Amino acid sequence: VGFRADQIITGTAITMFALGLTGTLYRTIFGASGVALSTPTSGVLPVPGVSAIPVIGPGFFAQPVITYVAMLLAPVLAWWLQRTHSGLALRAIGEYPEAAIAAGIAPRRYQALAVLFAGAMAGLAGATLVLAQAGTFVEGMSAGRGFIAIAIVVLGRWKPLGVAAAALLFGAANSLQVLFQAMGWSGIPYQLFLALPYVLTLLVLAGASGRAASPASLGKRS
Template structure:
């Protein structure tokens, strides 16, 4: 295999791996800008994956993506009910909801499909090449020959950046996360906007789970979210709570995951493969440790709002 083929494969794998991370992290970015940290993001991802699996087998791939987003939003609605509605602790509630969603999806999966599961017969979406751009050497096949959901993610990051900076609603949401008392004094309904932000984050996480099933794996596996919800939260920190920064950080984590696959394929038999598998999670810890002192989180993040 030539160096060009290796480079193209690495870029393609990076973008593919980064897509569900970016979707979940962009949603979490909006939630955290509103002052709510959703530790239950992992639960929305796994719920979205199962919802997409069930729906895709009945109404097709498009319905699978919609069902995945709806399932993720349903989990987020429970989180919002307790944290925004009853002002429960966000960290404890999110952790409990994640454990609940992981257990519930596993139980439902076995109930619906039995111990044998759905094998590899779930409908999936194929890659779509963009004429002209996909023929660019090295980067073309890797970036511009991807599933539709990847292109949607590419457009969503700048759109959310524009919305946060240039619209009244975006300004109100940022005000809630930074200066909740001032936002209330200005007539903003903080709890309503926070609830909507959490629901949006849940839908995005559910869409990330649907992407794992319908655009990548082609099947559902218990626990297949594999910590992506927590990595998405780290990506938001690395991206400095800005959508474009979050998208770039997702690519970094996608590259780390692709590197471990590349290293294994190169036959580095002297190094235990478990070290390669741990690479993305080690990067998560390093990012959180290195960025905690420099990144400026929204001043009202995690605080209860009246």
């Protein structure tokens, strides 16, 4: 924000740096042979009553606490962006920073806080992957999910509830590829199942091109 750098380029650079840094630290601490690292995962917390509903219950109401936080976060953010002064200020900065400055809003401060919040959410997602799902660390274990998140934002049209719905779609695609592999369909290479979420990403980006209007000042140096 301070150097007015392109967020996509800097974000990609930081991602590559973090990938190398975590791999280096892992090998330094646990050895080049890659000693298996394991940690207890947080268990599920079923919601009494609704968790017993077939299909929907286990999928939405028998999850770790962090999943409930994510489910609540989307409507809270949607309300905040639409109904609060600070949320409207952030939207104004994304669309027309000059008008926001004329209204007495400090764009740099809002942009910095937004970037910090986004980074915190990304860190929370990575922690969830380890502490609530895998229970271990493997180099490159996110498998490009962060880049899929960009496609999810495009599909959700930069709106919290739309992004949440798109995330569920991609999550379902990821679960399906695991299910297809478990079913052991003969004659079909398992790599095709692994590619399912990423193929869906490409199809979504191709289909959404020109129809999903991004914030007018997205990626512009202000």
